[in-house]
Amino acid sequence: MARVRLIDVAELAGVSMKTVSNVVHDYPHVAPALREKVQAAIDQLGYRPNLTARRLATGKTGMIALAIPEIDHPYFSELSRQIAEEATRRGYRVIIEQTLSDPVTERAVLNDREAGLVDGVIFHPVRMETLDIAKLDAGTPLVLLGEAAMPVMTDHVMIDNVSAALDATRHLLASGCRRIAFLGVIAADITGSTSQRLFGYQQGLLEAGVQLNPELVLTASEFTAEAGVHSITEAIDRGVRFDGVVCRDDRFAIGALKALHDSGRSVPEDVAVVGWDNTFMAAYTSPTLTSVAPEKTAIVVAAFNLLEERIAGYRGVGRHVIVGHSLEVRESAPLAPSRLRSRTDFTAL
Amino acid sequence: MARVRLIDVAELAGVSMKTVSNVVHDYPHVAPALREKVQAAIDQLGYRPNLTARRLATGKTGMIALAIPEIDHPYFSELSRQIAEEATRRGYRVIIEQTLSDPVTERAVLNDREAGLVDGVIFHPVRMETLDIAKLDAGTPLVLLGEAAMPVMTDHVMIDNVSAALDATRHLLASGCRRIAFLGVIAADITGSTSQRLFGYQQGLLEAGVQLNPELVLTASEFTAEAGVHSITEAIDRGVRFDGVVCRDDRFAIGALKALHDSGRSVPEDVAVVGWDNTFMAAYTSPTLTSVAPEKTAIVVAAFNLLEERIAGYRGVGRHVIVGHSLEVRESAPLAPSRLRSRTDFTAL
DNA sequence: CCACAAATATACAGCGCTGGAAAGATGGTT
DNA sequence: AACCATCTTTCCAGCGCTGTATATTTGTGG
Structure with a gap:
C-alpha cells in the first residue's frame, strides 16, 4: 500500500523528478517523446500527486473553510x-x-484551527462579538456573513435587514393586518440579526401609526420549528390576539403555520404569516409561505470576490457589501387584503 | 504577515524545535519551568502550528471527505x-x-482528488457503478453509503430498502388502500436504490394479492419536489386512479402532497401518502407526513466504525452493514383505516 | 562520592513536492 | 567551426513539522 511518489515515476521513466512534475503540471517545454514516456510511467504506476506535500511546497492550499451554525438549517x-x-x-x-x-x-474555527489549512474562511457568526473576531483573525483571509455589527477590519456581506423587515411589515399592513406579531427573539443570538429585523418591524408599525405592543414580540428558546410552534401556541393560550406574524426565519414560520393550523386558525384569513430566507420549503407548505428572499447568489459571489481579493494580498480596511432582497409573495400573506372573516370575529375562534 | 514558525518560537525561548513541539503536544516529560518559558514565547509570538506541514511529517491528515449528491437535499x-x-x-x-x-x-472524488488529502472517504454514489468504484479506489479507505449493489472489496452501509418499501406498502394496504402508486422512478439513478424500493413495493402488493399495474409506477425527471408535483399532476390528468402513494423520498412526497392538494384531493382521505427519509419537514407538512425512517445515527456510526478500521489498517474484503429502519406514522397515512369517502366515490372527484 | 538508571533536551534526517539556478542540447548564424 | 540564443532537463535547497537516535542532566543507592 506504499504510495507511489514522484521519484518512483522519475526512476521508472529514467528522468528527473522535476521533469515528471512538469508533465503533471502540463508545463509547455517538455519534449513530446519524453512527455509520453513519463505519462506512461505515471499510468503504469498509478501515480497521484500528494496534495499535502504540494501544499507545503507552494504555500497554497486551494481550500476554503465555511463555518456555519448548522448544516441542516435549510437556509x-x-x-x-x-x-x-x-x-x-x-x-x-x-x-x-x-x-x-x-x-x-x-472561536476555535478562527483561532488555531485554520492554521495553514485553508486559504480563506467564510464565516457566519452567531455568538461571537465582532471585536473578538477581529482579534482572533490570525492573518487568514476572512469574510463574514450575516448581521454582525460592521467590523472595522473585516470584510462583510449582508442584506439590509432593517429594510427587509420593513418591507415585510408594510406588506402585512397593506393587506389589512393591524395586530402584527414578531417571532422570535432569541436570547442567545447576540449578533444583532434578530434585533435588526425587530427594529425594521417596529419601524414599519410606527410609520403606519400602529402602536407598538410588547406583548406581540414573541420569544423562542432556540432556532427550530418546534420552538416556533411552542411560542405561537403559548401566545394563543395566553390570549394574545394577532392577525399577522413576521417571522425571523422560515423555520419559525413553518412552526407558526403548524401552530395556527392546530389551533384552528386559518392562514391567511385569520393570521397572515411572513417567513424569512425563502428556503425551498416555502413553496411547499400549505398554504405556501410568503418569505423575505435574500439574494443568495449575490451573497455568495460577493463573499468570494472579497475573499479572493484578500487572498491576492489586499490588506485594507473592511469592506461591507449589502446585497439585495425581495419579498416572495405567496399564499400565507397575499398582496390583496383577502380576509374572509372580519377581524372582530377573531376572538370568537 | 510572515507566519511564525516553530523555529522562531524555539529561538525566542532558547530551546530546540523539538522541545517546543513537545510543549505544543503536551508531551509529559518537559520540565515545568521550560514548559512555561516556551508557552510564553508561543503566546508572545502568537504561534499556530502549520497543519499542512504536520500532515506531511506524520502522514495523517485528520480529515475525511464526505461525497454526497446534494448538500441541500434535506436527507x-x-x-x-x-x-x-x-x-x-x-x-x-x-x-x-x-x-x-x-x-x-x-469519479474525480475517488480518483486523483483525494490523493493524500484525507484519511478516508464516505461516499454516497448515485451514478457510478460499483465496479468502477472498486477500480478507482486508490488505497484511501472508503465507505459507501446508500443502495449500490454489494461491492466485493468496499465497505458499505445501507438500510434494507426492499423490506422498508414492503413495510410502507403493507401499511397502506392495511389502512385500506388498493390502488397504490409508486413515485418515482428516475432514469439517471442507476445505483438501484430506487429499484430496490420499487421491488419491495411490488412484493407488498403481490403478497396481498393485488395485481401490479404498470400505470401506477410513476416516473420523475429529477430528484426534486417540483418533479414530484409534476409527476402526480400528470398522472391525475391522464386519468390514473390511485388511493395511496409510496414515495421514493420525502421531497417527492412533499411534491405529491402539494399536487394532491392543488387538484382538490384530500390526504389521507382520498389518497394516503408515505414518504421516505423522515426528514425534518415530514413533521411540518400539512397533513404531516408518514415516512420511512432510516436510523441515521446508526448509519453514521457504522460508517465511521468501518472507516476507522480501514484507516487502522484493515485490508480484508468489504463488509456490509444493514442498519435498521422504521415507519414513522403521521397524518398522511395513519394506521387505522380512516377513509372518509368510500373508495368508489373516488372517480367522482 | 561514584556508578548507573531515569528523566529531559537536542540534532537532524526525512515527509513529497516545487521553484529557481544551472547545466546540457539543439539549431541557426556568421 | 566557433558562437549565441533558445529550448530542455537536471540539481538541490527549502516548505514546517515530527520521529528517532543521541546527548545531557538529574536523581538514587551503595
Whole structure:
C-alpha cells in the first residue's frame, strides 16, 4: 500500500523528478517523446500527486473553510450548496465547519484551527462579538456573513435587514393586518440579526401609526420549528390576539403555520404569516409561505470576490457589501387584503 | 504577515524545535519551568502550528471527505450534520464534496482528488457503478453509503430498502388502500436504490394479492419536489386512479402532497401518502407526513466504525452493514383505516 | 562520592513536492 | 567551426513539522 511518489515515476521513466512534475503540471517545454514516456510511467504506476506535500511546497492550499451554525438549517444548506458550487467554479474545495452556535467552537474555527489549512474562511457568526473576531483573525483571509455589527477590519456581506423587515411589515399592513406579531427573539443570538429585523418591524408599525405592543414580540428558546410552534401556541393560550406574524426565519414560520393550523386558525384569513430566507420549503407548505428572499447568489459571489481579493494580498480596511432582497409573495400573506372573516370575529375562534 | 514558525518560537525561548513541539503536544516529560518559558514565547509570538506541514511529517491528515449528491437535499443535509458531529467527536474534520450526481465528479472524488488529502472517504454514489468504484479506489479507505449493489472489496452501509418499501406498502394496504402508486422512478439513478424500493413495493402488493399495474409506477425527471408535483399532476390528468402513494423520498412526497392538494384531493382521505427519509419537514407538512425512517445515527456510526478500521489498517474484503429502519406514522397515512369517502366515490372527484 | 538508571533536551534526517539556478542540447548564424 | 540564443532537463535547497537516535542532566543507592 506504499504510495507511489514522484521519484518512483522519475526512476521508472529514467528522468528527473522535476521533469515528471512538469508533465503533471502540463508545463509547455517538455519534449513530446519524453512527455509520453513519463505519462506512461505515471499510468503504469498509478501515480497521484500528494496534495499535502504540494501544499507545503507552494504555500497554497486551494481550500476554503465555511463555518456555519448548522448544516441542516435549510437556509445554510442552500447557502452551502451555492458556496460549494462557486468554490468549484473558482478552483477551491470547501471544508465545512459546523459551529452549532457554540462560542467556543466559533472561536476555535478562527483561532488555531485554520492554521495553514485553508486559504480563506467564510464565516457566519452567531455568538461571537465582532471585536473578538477581529482579534482572533490570525492573518487568514476572512469574510463574514450575516448581521454582525460592521467590523472595522473585516470584510462583510449582508442584506439590509432593517429594510427587509420593513418591507415585510408594510406588506402585512397593506393587506389589512393591524395586530402584527414578531417571532422570535432569541436570547442567545447576540449578533444583532434578530434585533435588526425587530427594529425594521417596529419601524414599519410606527410609520403606519400602529402602536407598538410588547406583548406581540414573541420569544423562542432556540432556532427550530418546534420552538416556533411552542411560542405561537403559548401566545394563543395566553390570549394574545394577532392577525399577522413576521417571522425571523422560515423555520419559525413553518412552526407558526403548524401552530395556527392546530389551533384552528386559518392562514391567511385569520393570521397572515411572513417567513424569512425563502428556503425551498416555502413553496411547499400549505398554504405556501410568503418569505423575505435574500439574494443568495449575490451573497455568495460577493463573499468570494472579497475573499479572493484578500487572498491576492489586499490588506485594507473592511469592506461591507449589502446585497439585495425581495419579498416572495405567496399564499400565507397575499398582496390583496383577502380576509374572509372580519377581524372582530377573531376572538370568537 | 510572515507566519511564525516553530523555529522562531524555539529561538525566542532558547530551546530546540523539538522541545517546543513537545510543549505544543503536551508531551509529559518537559520540565515545568521550560514548559512555561516556551508557552510564553508561543503566546508572545502568537504561534499556530502549520497543519499542512504536520500532515506531511506524520502522514495523517485528520480529515475525511464526505461525497454526497446534494448538500441541500434535506436527507443529505441532515446526514451531513450528523457526520460532522461524529467526525468532531472522533477528531476528524470534514471536507464536503457535492457531486450533483454527475458521474465525472463522482469519479474525480475517488480518483486523483483525494490523493493524500484525507484519511478516508464516505461516499454516497448515485451514478457510478460499483465496479468502477472498486477500480478507482486508490488505497484511501472508503465507505459507501446508500443502495449500490454489494461491492466485493468496499465497505458499505445501507438500510434494507426492499423490506422498508414492503413495510410502507403493507401499511397502506392495511389502512385500506388498493390502488397504490409508486413515485418515482428516475432514469439517471442507476445505483438501484430506487429499484430496490420499487421491488419491495411490488412484493407488498403481490403478497396481498393485488395485481401490479404498470400505470401506477410513476416516473420523475429529477430528484426534486417540483418533479414530484409534476409527476402526480400528470398522472391525475391522464386519468390514473390511485388511493395511496409510496414515495421514493420525502421531497417527492412533499411534491405529491402539494399536487394532491392543488387538484382538490384530500390526504389521507382520498389518497394516503408515505414518504421516505423522515426528514425534518415530514413533521411540518400539512397533513404531516408518514415516512420511512432510516436510523441515521446508526448509519453514521457504522460508517465511521468501518472507516476507522480501514484507516487502522484493515485490508480484508468489504463488509456490509444493514442498519435498521422504521415507519414513522403521521397524518398522511395513519394506521387505522380512516377513509372518509368510500373508495368508489373516488372517480367522482 | 561514584556508578548507573531515569528523566529531559537536542540534532537532524526525512515527509513529497516545487521553484529557481544551472547545466546540457539543439539549431541557426556568421 | 566557433558562437549565441533558445529550448530542455537536471540539481538541490527549502516548505514546517515530527520521529528517532543521541546527548545531557538529574536523581538514587551503595
